[in-house]
Amino acid sequence: MKITNICCIGAGYVGGPTMAVIAQKNPNIKVTVVDLNEARIAAWNHDDLEQLPIYEPGLDAVVAEARNRNLFFSTDVDGAIEAAEMVFISVNTPTKTYGKGKGMAADLKYIELCARQIARVATTDKIIVEKSTLPVRTAQAIKSILDNTGNGVKYQILSNPEFLAEGTAVQDLMAPDRVLIGGEQTEEGLKAIQALVDVYSTWVPDENILTTNLWSSELSKLTANAFLAQRVSSINALSELCEVTGADVNEVANAIGKDSRIGPKFLKASVGFGGSCFQKDILNLVYISKSYGLNEVADYWEQVIIMNDYQKHRFASKIIQTLYNTISGKKIAFLGWAFKKDTNDTRESAAIYVADQLIDEQATIAVYDPKVTAQQMESDLNYLGTRAEEENERFLMSIKDPYEACKDAHAIAVLTEWDEFKTYDWQKIYDNMLKPAFVFDGRGILDHQKLETIGFQVYVIGK
Ligand code: NAD
Numbered sequence: 001m002k003i004t005n006i007c008c009i010g011a012g013y014v015g016g017p018t019m020a021v022i023a024q025k026n027p028n029i030k031v032t033v034v035d036l037n038e039a040r041i042a043a044w045n046h047d048d049l050e051q052l053p054i055y056e057p058g059l060d061a062v063v064a065e066a067r068n069r070n071l072f073f074s075t076d077v078d079g080a081i082e083a084a085e086m087v088f089i090s091v092n093t094p095t096k097t098y099g100k101g102k103g104m105a106a107d108l109k110y111i112e113l114c115a116r117q118i119a120r121v122a123t124t125d126k127i128i129v130e131k132s133t134l135p136v137r138t139a140q141a142i143k144s145i146l147d148n149t150g151n152g153v154k155y156q157i158l159s160n161p162e163f164l165a166e167g168t169a170v171q172d173l174m175a176p177d178r179v180l181i182g183g184e185q186t187e188e189g190l191k192a193i194q195a196l197v198d199v200y201s202t203w204v205p206d207e208n209i210l211t212t213n214l215w216s217s218e219l220s221k222l223t224a225n226a227f228l229a230q231r232v233s234s235i236n237a238l239s240e241l242c243e244v245t246g247a248d249v250n251e252v253a254n255a256i257g258k259d260s261r262i263g264p265k266f267l268k269a270s271v272g273f274g275g276s277c278f279q280k281d282i283l284n285l286v287y288i289s290k291s292y293g294l295n296e297v298a299d300y301w302e303q304v305i306i307m308n309d310y311q312k313h314r315f316a317s318k319i320i321q322t323l324y325n326t327i328s329g330k331k332i333a334f335l336g337w338a339f340k341k342d343t344n345d346t347r348e349s350a351a352i353y354v355a356d357q358l359i360d361e362q363a364t365i366a367v368y369d370p371k372v373t374a375q376q377m378e379s380d381l382n383y384l385g386t387r388a389e390e391e392n393e394r395f396l397m398s399i400k401d402p403y404e405a406c407k408d409a410h411a412i413a414v415l416t417e418w419d420e421f422k423t424y425d426w427q428k429i430y431d432n433m434l435k436p437a438f439v440f441d442g443r444g445i446l447d448h449q450k451l452e453t454i455g456f457q458v459y460v461i462g463k
């Protein structure tokens with residue numbers, strides 16, 4: 001079966017870039033990305049590519065090439081579903097905030113809504129592709145909804161989880177380590193798998209396209225994120241031990257990373273991992289394990305989250321303690337608010353939690369981030385619900401110029417590893433700060449020797 005028309009429900013961080021690349025690489029397939037969020041779709045259609053709703057290096061060029069050729073962004077969800085032979089579901093699957101599984105399980109209401117909408121609208125057979133990250137066995141629920149419409153339309157469900165990382169999304173999509181496609185191991189299922197393999201094989205080498213059964217594919221996605229997050233928590237756990245023993249976490253990471261069985265990547269100690277997925281996916285894994293009565297398995301993975309929370313808390317406590325245990329009324333400058341560099345995404349960013357703890361002590365936080373808006377920062381902090389919104393407004397300010405943010409501050413905390421922070425005139429920053437001037441490098445990116453020569457008192461995670 002040759003696919004000529006694809007619909008993707010969800011124009012977010014995954015749906016947008018993924019479909020842009022699929023469209024760019026398959027000029028003969030019409031790809032329509034739909035979303036309920038009108039503002040988001042308008043932004044995807046904006047003439048000025050700087051206004052795309054997502055900042056990803058290289059994305060503007062891909063969109064510019066494919067948009068209105070064979071890539072379309074629309075709010076007509078029904079129309080796009082009906083016209084497509086293949087429908088990707090790429091909607092959000094956040095942690096549940098209510099009811100059974102609150103704070104742990106994935107909230108699948110958006111997924112179910114999509115399945116019901118497809119069931120209601122479709123009049124021709126379709127391949128449904130789970131692009132969102134889902135608990136293992138979700139395909140069964142989607143199938144059960146789709147197979148009970150009684151209108152004779154036939155569906156095949158595939159799992160095709162996305163492994164892109166934000167900030168490198170385009171690069172990851174252009175040259176993925178692997179594409180994973182799971183499907184039913186029946187004749188029809190294998191045909192559907194092949195149809196999706198053909199979409200990817202226009203640019204991904206065959207040996208990088210893995211096909212499995214549905215459940216292996218669904219579970220591999222949660223597992224991959226759990227392993228990645230576990231590496232960060234492992235090195236972060238060691239960072240504290242380094243601090244008290246005189247070892248240097250970078251040297252330790254380098255030494256262990258040379259072991260080809262361990263490998264050098266994902267061993268950077270930090271103020272804690274953030275992002276929309278690591279925490280949510282591990283909590284989901286913990287919940288699934290518990291629901292099968294596998295309590296030891298659940299406890300093992302939960303520890304990754306406990307360690308991460310501890311690391312954020314420990315960083316904030318270090319600031320408070322170093323500033324003589326009193327930061328009330330003091331200005332503390334934050335360099336960075338995004339959860340990692342090269343993205344405007346702030347979901348679960350460590351900066352939010354560190355700010356919250358410092359504001360509890362009545363410090364004033366002046367944030368500079370090259371890509372995050374003031375409104376986003378406010379809403380991130382308000383979302384925690386720790387205090388009244390007016391109070392957050394009083395204690396948190398976003399400053400558009402880094403030198404201005406650091407002016408008259410008692411301390412600077414680096415929360416995101418943006419490259420530009422390394423190139424600042426640190427002498428000028430020092431001259432304009434209150435003394436002693438402290439730097440807390442939560443990302444280990446600055447030239448610490450140089451900072452100390454200038455006169456800064458420097459704290460680096462893991463040293
Ligand atoms: P997102 O919140 O950026 O985008 C989801 C979009 O879906 C939103 O724009 C929302 O309006 C839309 N939506 C929700 N319900 C809808 C409906 N019924 N009809 C039409 N539109 C609807 O989320 P995201 O970051 O793109 O993540 C999507 C999924 O991909 C999640 O399951 C996530 O775990 C997974 N994932 C994310 C990343 C990442 O880097 N962000 C990477 C890999 C996998």
Ligand code: UGA
Pocket residue numbers: 133162163164165166167225228232265266267268269270271272273274275276277278339340
């Ligand atoms: C992560 C995975 O890397 C992707 O493969 C996956 O598709 C995605 O989650 C997802 O499912 O959403 P992402 O969260 O975008 O991607 O970014 P990462 O590069 O993994 O970074 C996550 C967090 O860990 C960031 O806060 C980063 O600063 C932190 N990190 C990462 C460290 O502190 N140290 C490291 O060595 C690596």
